[in-house]
Amino acid sequence: MLIINVCSLNYASLGQSVEAVFTQTTTQINTCIANASKVHFVGHSLGGLVIRAYLQNNPRVFNGNTLGKVVLIGTPNKGSELANHLNGSWLMHIAGGVSQSLITGSKSLGNTINELDINLGVIAGTKASTLTQHYFKGKNDGLVSVESTKLRAC
Template identity: 40%
Template sequence: MVDKTEAVILLHGIGLNKWSMIPVTRILKRAGYVPVGITYPSTKLSLDNIADWLSEKHLTPDFWNGYSKVHFVTHSMGGLVARRYLNKYRSTINPYKIGRVVMLGTPNFGSEIADLMVRYFPPYKYFYGPAGQELATHIQAQNIDTAFFETGIIAGSGSWLYPISSLIFRAPSDGRVAVEKTKLPDMKDHITLRTSHTFMIYRKKVHHQILHFLKHGSFDASQI
C-alpha cells in the first residue's frame, strides 16, 4: 500500500469525461491512492487554455498543499494536457510534490488520424474544437517540451478494432496513434502492449503496469 496522502489526477481523452477513467480509478483506490477524476472542456478550449482552466478550477495551491504527492494517469489527449499544465505552472508547484506521470496512448507527436480529419473533414473542428486541431502531427512536433517529471508511456499495438487504420499507418499503432508518436525524448520508460487505443484503459495488464510505474518509476519488464 502507498501513503494515503498521494493523489492521482485522472485526465481523459478528447470528447470524453472522467467516467471513462473509472476502470483505472478503481485499481488506484484499491492500491491506496486518492484518485481524482476531472472532466475538463476537451472540445471547447485549446490545450493552453485547458491548462489554465485546470489551474484555476481544480489544481489550485490549496489542492497541492493537501497531498504529499500528486501523480497523473492520462489517456490519449489527457497526456498532452498534463504536459502542458505541468510545464506552464511548474514555477508555482512545490517540486517535491510532483509525482509520476503515466500516459496511455498519448499522441505526443500527434496523430495521422488528426492530420486527415483536419485536412479533409471540415466539421472536425466543430466537433473537437481548438485542442482537436492541435492533435495534428506538424503542430505537436513543434511543442515538445522538456519532461522534468518522471514519465512512463504505454503504447498500444492492437489496431484490429479500426480496420481502416491499416491504410493510414505504415508502422505499429493502436488504431489511433502510432507507437513511435507516443514517445518523448525525456521519458523515463516506454512499453508497447497488444491493446487498442479505446480499450487499453480496461486491460488488466495495463492496470498492472500503471501501478508498477507509480510505485517504482519503471514498468514491469517481466510482464510485457
C-alpha cells in the same frame, strides 16, 4: 493513516480551444493537489498532454519531493496521423481547436510542450482498427501510432 485523494478531471475537448481546456484543467488540478504531500499523474490520450502542459506551466509542483509518478497512456505526444488525414475537413472544423492541434509536425500540441526532465512512463497500444489502419505506417492503437507516443527518452 495514509489518506489518498484521487481526482478525475472533467473537461470537454470538442469545440474547445487548447487554452480553454488548459485553463479549466489547471483550476481542477490546483484544487485537487492543494495541501498534497505527493502528487502522481496518470493521463490518457489528450489527458497526457494536459499533464505535460500543467507540469511545464506550474513548476511549483516540483518543490522537494512533491512530484511522484507520471504515466501517459496512448498520448499523442507527437500528434496523430489520423488527425493529419482529417485536417481541413468539415469534421475537424466542427471538432475545434483541440482536435486541430493534434496533427503531427512542429505545430502539433505535443511538440509545443517542453519535454520535462522528470521520470515519466509512456504506454502505447498496438491493437489497430481496421477503419483507420491505412492512415498509419507502423504499430498503432487506431488513433495514435506507437512512434507518436514516444518522447525523447523513449
